[in-house]
Amino acid sequence: MSKTSLDELPAEGGRGNGPLLDVDNLHVEFATRAGVVRAVNGVSYSLNPGETVAVLGESGSGKSVTAQAIMGILDVPPARIPQGEVRFHGTDLLKLSEEARTQVRGQRIAMIFQDALSALNPVFTVGWQISEMFRVHRGMSKRDGMKKAVELMDKVRIPAAKQRVNDYPHQFSGGMRQRIMIAMAIALDPEVLIADEPTTALDVTVQAQIMELLAELQRESNMGMILITHDLGVVADVADKIAVMYAGRIVENASVHDIYKAPAHPYTKGLLESIPRVDLKGHELYAIKGLPPNLLDMPTGCAFHPRCPYRQDDCVTDAPPLYEIGGTRNSACHYWREVLDGDQG
Amino acid sequence: MGRYIIRRLIQAIPVLLGATLFIFAIVFALPGDPVEALAGEKRLDPNIVAIIRDQYHLNDPLLLQYWYYISGVFLHGDFGKTFAGVSVSQLMAGKIQVTLNLALVALVMEAVIGVVLGLWAALRRGRATDTAILASTLLLISVPTLVTGFVLQLWLGVWLKQTVGFEVFPIAGATQGLKSYLLPGFVLAGTSIAYLTRLTRTSLVETLRSDYIRTATAKGLSRRRVVGRHGLRNALIPMVTYLGADLGALMGGAVITETIFNLPGIGLQLYQGVYLREQPIVVGIVTILVLVYIVANLVVDMLYAVLDPRIRYE
Numbered sequence: 001m002s003k004t005s006l007d008e009l010p011a012e013g014g015r016g017n018g019p020l021l022d023v024d025n026l027h028v029e030f031a032t033r034a035g036v037v038r039a040v041n042g043v044s045y046s047l048n049p050g051e052t053v054a055v056l057g058e059s060g061s062g063k064s065v066t067a068q069a070i071m072g073i074l075d076v077p078p079a080r081i082p083q084g085e086v087r088f089h090g091t092d093l094l095k096l097s098e099e100a101r102t103q104v105r106g107q108r109i110a111m112i113f114q115d116a117l118s119a120l121n122p123v124f125t126v127g128w129q130i131s132e133m134f135r136v137h138r139g140m141s142k143r144d145g146m147k148k149a150v151e152l153m154d155k156v157r158i159p160a161a162k163q164r165v166n167d168y169p170h171q172f173s174g175g176m177r178q179r180i181m182i183a184m185a186i187a188l189d190p191e192v193l194i195a196d197e198p199t200t201a202l203d204v205t206v207q208a209q210i211m212e213l214l215a216e217l218q219r220e221s222n223m224g225m226i227l228i229t230h231d232l233g234v235v236a237d238v239a240d241k242i243a244v245m246y247a248g249r250i251v252e253n254a255s256v257h258d259i260y261k262a263p264a265h266p267y268t269k270g271l272l273e274s275i276p277r278v279d280l281k282g283h284e285l286y287a288i289k290g291l292p293p294n295l296l297d298m299p300t301g302c303a304f305h306p307r308c309p310y311r312q313d314d315c316v317t318d319a320p321p322l323y324e325i326g327g328t329r330n331s332a333c334h335y336w337r338e339v340l341d342g343d344q345g
Numbered sequence: 346m347g348r349y350i351i352r353r354l355i356q357a358i359p360v361l362l363g364a365t366l367f368i369f370a371i372v373f374a375l376p377g378d379p380v381e382a383l384a385g386e387k388r389l390d391p392n393i394v395a396i397i398r399d400q401y402h403l404n405d406p407l408l409l410q411y412w413y414y415i416s417g418v419f420l421h422g423d424f425g426k427t428f429a430g431v432s433v434s435q436l437m438a439g440k441i442q443v444t445l446n447l448a449l450v451a452l453v454m455e456a457v458i459g460v461v462l463g464l465w466a467a468l469r470r471g472r473a474t475d476t477a478i479l480a481s482t483l484l485l486i487s488v489p490t491l492v493t494g495f496v497l498q499l500w501l502g503v504w505l506k507q508t509v510g511f512e513v514f515p516i517a518g519a520t521q522g523l524k525s526y527l528l529p530g531f532v533l534a535g536t537s538i539a540y541l542t543r544l545t546r547t548s549l550v551e552t553l554r555s556d557y558i559r560t561a562t563a564k565g566l567s568r569r570r571v572v573g574r575h576g577l578r579n580a581l582i583p584m585v586t587y588l589g590a591d592l593g594a595l596m597g598g599a600v601i602t603e604t605i606f607n608l609p610g611i612g613l614q615l616y617q618g619v620y621l622r623e624q625p626i627v628v629g630i631v632t633i634l635v636l637v638y639i640v641a642n643l644v645v646d647m648l649y650a651v652l653d654p655r656i657r658y659e
Binding site: 073103104106107113124133137 | 555557559560561562564565575578653654
C-alpha cells in the first residue's frame with residue numbers, strides 16, 4: 001500500500017497556483033442517541049500561504065469540528081463526513097488513505113489546542129514530547145531530537161529552555177505551556193497551522209503575547225493560519241479574512257477591514273456590538289437575544305431568524321444562500337443591504 | 346523519597362502488631378483445646394496436659410501469651426514451636442517458596458492475560474469482541490474458585506491426560522517445577538484476570554478520550570504509537586495499583602488453591618494450622634502475609650512516582 005495520491009502533493013515549498021487549503025462545501029454530522037446532529041452544514045473557506053483566516057462563532061457553531069475534519073482527527077464514528085472536500089494543494093485530503101493522511105498531519109498541517117494543560121501528555125517531559133516529532137517523522141536520535149526541542153523552546157521564547165527541557169507540563173505556567181504546544185506544532189515547519197482557541201484559557205496579558213508570537217512565527221515561515229476563536233478582539237490585529245459561523249454554516253465571509261467597518265450579517269453585527277467599549281462605559285452592554293439553536297432541532301428557514309432584529313416573514317421559510325457582495329465578500333442574509341446600511345429592520 | 350520510605354515502614358509497625366494481635370485473639374477464642382486436639386481420640390494424662398499447657402503458656406492471659414509470642418518474633422526472629430515441637434520458622438521456610446512461586450505465576454498470568462484482553466476489548470469497544478470478553482470476565486468473576494479449580498483439574502488435568510495419553514498439566518504436588526504451577530496458577534489468578542481485564546479496558550477507554558490523545562493524533566503519530574505509547578502509559582497507573590495490591594490477595598487466596606491441588610505451601614499449612622488450633626503456625630503465616638501486603642503496597646506507591654511525574658513524595 002505505497003501508492004497513495006499523496007504523491008500528487010507538491011513537495012514543501014513548491015506551491016501550486018490555487019489556494020494552499022480549500023475547504024469546499026464541508027458537511028459533518030454526528031450520530032447520537034437523540035438523532036443525527038448536523039454540526040457542519042456546507043462550510044467553505046480558503047487559505048493562502050502567509051494568510052490568516054479567523055473562524056469566528058459561538059460554542060457549538062461548528063468551528064472546531066470543521067478544524068478537526070481538516071486535520072482528520074474526528075472520531076469516525078460517531079462523526080461522518082457525508083459530503084464536501086478539503087483540498088490541500090489541490091488534493092482532496094478526505095479521499096486519502098489513513099496512512100497518507102498521517103503523513104500530512106503534524107508535518108504539513110499542524111494544530112494547537114485550547115487548553116494546553118490537558119492537551120499535553122502529563123507523563124512525558126516537554127522535551128520528549130517536542131522531540132517526538134523529530135524522532136518519529138525525521139528519524140532523529142534522542143539526543144539530536146532533544147537539541148532540536150531546546151532550539152524550538154528558545155524560538156517560542158521559553159526562558160532557560162535548556163534547563164527546562166526535562167520538566168513536565170504541570171511544572172509550567174499556562175502561557176508557557178501554550179508556547180510548548182506551539183513549539184511542538186511548528187517543529188516540522190508546517191504549511192498550515194490551525195489554532196483552535198489558542199488563548200481562551202489564558203489571562204489577557206498572556207493572550208496578547210501568544211498572539212504576537214503566532215504572528216511573528218507566521219511572518220518568518222509564511223505559513224497559512226486558521227485561527228478559531230470566539231473573541232473578536234483577538235481577531236482584529238492578526239486576521240486577514242474572517243469567516244463567521246452560526247449553527248454549522250458560514251453566515252459571513254469577508255476581509256477584516258470590511259467586517260469591522262460594516263458587517264453584512266445581523267449575527268456579525270450583534271457580535272461586534274457586544275464587544276465592551278471604553279467610550280461607551282456606563283451603558284448597558286449589548287447582547288444578542290436568545291440562545292444558539294439546538295442542532296437536533298434547527299429552526300426553519302434561516303437558523304438565526306428567532307434571534308434576528310432584521311427578521312421578515314420569508315426568513316422563517318427560506319434559508320438564505322450565501323449572497324455575493326461586491327465580489328469579495330459573502331453574507332447569508334436576505335436583507336444584507338439593510339444590515340450593511342445599518343437600517344434596523 | 347528515602348524519608349518517605351522510612352516513614353511508611355514505621356507506619357507499618359502498628360499495622361503489623363494490630364493484625365497479629367487480632368489473629369492471635371481469634372485463634373485464642375476458637376472452641377476446642379489444642380492439647381486435646383493433639384492427642385486425638387486418646388485421653389491424655391492430666392499431668393502431661395498440665396506440663397504442655399505450662400510449657401506453651403496456655404494458662405496465661407491472652408495479652409501475656411501474645412507478648413511472649415511477638416517478642417520472640419521481633420527480637421529473635423523466632424516464630425515459636427508447634428505442639429509437636431517443630432520450629433515454625435523451619436516449617437514455613439520451604440512452604441513460603443511454594444506459595445510465592447504460585448502467587449508469582451498467578452500474578453504473571455494475571456498481568457499478561459488481563460492486559461492483553463483489556464487492551465483488545467478497549468480497542469474493539471462496543472463490538473462483538475468487546476462484548477464477548479466482558480461476558481466471559483463476568484462468568485469468571487461469578488464462579489467461585491472452588492468450582493473453577495475442580496473443573497479445570499478434571500478437564501485439563503485428568504480428562505486431557507486420558508485423551509492425549511500423557512500428562513499436560515500436573516494436577517497435584519509441586520514436584521515438576523514450573524509445570525506444576527500452571528494449572529493452580531491459572532485457577533488462583535482467575536477472578537483477578539477478570540477484574541484486571543475490566544480495569545484495563547475502562548482505564549484505556551477513559552485515557553483514549555483525553556485531549557492529549559487527540560494531540561498525539563494531530564502530531565501525525567501512528568495509531569499504534571498513539572495507543573501504545575501515549576495511551577497505555579497513562580492507563581497503566583490504576584492497573585499497577587491493582588496488580589500490586591493483588592499480590593497480597595493472591596497469597597491469601599492460595600489457601601483454597603493449594604488445598605485443591607495439594608501444593609505444600611503456606612496456604613495448605615494455614616488450613617491445617619487452623620484445623621489443629623496451632624496458634625504459632627496461624628499467626629506466623631498471617632504475619633508473613635501482612636508483611637508481603639505492606640511491602641507490595643509500598644512498592645506500588647513508589648511506582649506511582651515513577652509512572653506519574655505529578656506525584657512527588659517528600
